[in-house]
Every structure is written in C-alpha cells, then in structure tokens.
Amino acid sequence: ATEAGLLLGARTGLYRWQPDRQSWLPASTELPSGVASLAVDPLNPQLFYAGTVSHGVYRSDNGGQSWQPLPALRKGIPDIAIDPREPDNIYILAAWERVYDSRDGGQSWGAHWAGLGEVIETVSLAVDPVEPAVYVGTEMGLYRRLADDDWEPVAPDLADQSILALLARPRPKLLGQESVLYIGATRGIYYSEDLGSTVQGGGSGWGQGLENISVTALLPDPQDSQKLYAGTAFAGVYASLDGGQNWQPIGPTELAAGIVEALAWGPDGELFVAATTGVWQARP
Numbered sequence: 001a002t003e004a005g006l007l008l009g010a011r012t013g014l015y016r017w018q019p020d021r022q023s024w025l026p027a028s029t030e031l032p033s034g035v036a037s038l039a040v041d042p043l044n045p046q047l048f049y050a051g052t053v054s055h056g057v058y059r060s061d062n063g064g065q066s067w068q069p070l071p072a073l074r075k076g077i078p079d080i081a082i083d084p085r086e087p088d089n090i091y092i093l094a095a096w097e098r099v100y101d102s103r104d105g106g107q108s109w110g111a112h113w114a115g116l117g118e119v120i121e122t123v124s125l126a127v128d129p130v131e132p133a134v135y136v137g138t139e140m141g142l143y144r145r146l147a148d149d150d151w152e153p154v155a156p157d158l159a160d161q162s163i164l165a166l167l168a169r170p171r172p173k174l175l176g177q178e179s180v181l182y183i184g185a186t187r188g189i190y191y192s193e194d195l196g197s198t199v200q201g202g203g204s205g206w207g208q209g210l211e212n213i214s215v216t217a218l219l220p221d222p223q224d225s226q227k228l229y230a231g232t233a234f235a236g237v238y239a240s241l242d243g244g245q246n247w248q249p250i251g252p253t254e255l256a257a258g259i260v261e262a263l264a265w266g267p268d269g270e271l272f273v274a275a276t277t278g279v280w281q282a283r284p
Contacts (some may be wrong), residue, residue, distance in 0.1 A: 137163025231260025
C-alpha cells in the first residue's frame, strides 16, 4: 500500500481496496485488458506502472486514477521492476520473450537478451538496491546482469529449478550496506550474499520448513528485518521470524488449494494474499 492505497491487478481489470467498506472497487476503466503486474516508483508513491495481459505497459502519475500507454511492446507484461537507486530505470518481462529495459521512465525501451539463450522462458525479476545488478529468474535457473554487461548464469546449484520469486534487500554492515537476494524456487527458498554467484538454503541449515515446496511470492516486513513471508504453490503462506532460517505455515488451510501469486501490505498493516483461489486478508 502507498498514499494512493492498495491496488490489485486482475484479469478483469484494476481494483482499489476500500478499508471503510472492506471491499475492492474498480479503480480505472482506462486499461484495455487485465493487469498482470504492478510497480510503484520508490520515490514517488503516486507514480505507478501497470503491465497488462496483452497490451504492454501503462503509466499513472496520480495514484492510479488515470493511465497512459507507454511505447512498449503490445504484449503481456508479467513482471515489472524499478531500480530503487535510479527510478527512471525500469525493467520488464515480456510474455514468451525476454527482458526489456528503459532508462527514461518508460518513454523508450531496449531489448537486452544477450547471454540468456534462445529457449529460456523468464519468470521473475529483481533489481539490486545496492549494486548495479539485475536478476532474472528463468525456467532454467538464475541469471544476472552487471551494469551494461551481458546476462550470465549464476547460482549453479539452482540450474535445474525454475526461479519463481526474487526479493533483493539492502542490509547494513560495518562500513555501509550490502545486499541480500532471496530466491523462491521450485524446491524451496534460498539466499545469496554475493550477487547471486552462490546460494545457501533449500532446507540445509537455512530455509527449513519450505523444503521441496515451490515458493512463488516473497514479502519483507517493513517493521522487522528478521520477518519474511513466503507464498507457495499448493502449500499456503509461510512466515519466518529469524531472517529465513526457519519457516512455519500461517493462514487458513484453504490457501493450500491454489497458488499464491502476490503478497502485499494493506494501509492498516494487514497482510493481503492474492491467490488463484481469491484474495485473503490477515493480521500477522
């Protein structure tokens, strides 16, 4: 949630959460198809980008009240990531293709596929908050792009897994900051402290409780850096109170009947879970 409230993208359009009514209401009629992805500018809570199911990217400068199409691909956009250090740098996944980026707030786009191969389907996307690195999860492991270099495969231990969710976070250290990358994969959750080069976890001393479970969504707690939440495929939602080392299931058992597609915080501290079985609300 931002100053503009909590927005939900669905195949039937865009919706805004109404806390007083405890319901979702249509937020805009200007998007031509369903909404597959949403991202908000980290420095401007009124600036949103929406990836549609089949008509490219749209931009809103007023918290989702009105939208304008950007000159991007007329394709489905399943994921959008904004560089937290340079918010004019935007990265998108195009359905059945690869990664495109913009350096001018979405006014122009370039295709950067070198190093990704020809048959790899991209699944998830994240931008490092500290270093000039971008990560893309594919059906054949994790790839990284440093500055303007080509993409390269990293984390060889994950080369046989689909990377379904990525979360890059800053972490204080003695002389500044470093980043940690959390990785949701088809057989559990992992983390990397070296820009994805190597990973730990999967239940071997870290990530216990999520072994052999597909992790499809990740969410940090804004008030407690040790708390993390994970959505899964057919296993519900899990929470960790110790930075990801151990995980316990939370929420109703009905969540285990579907796939969790997104996790988000509501305006009053509620945890919202968007799943194939519906949208759920809880207070952690």
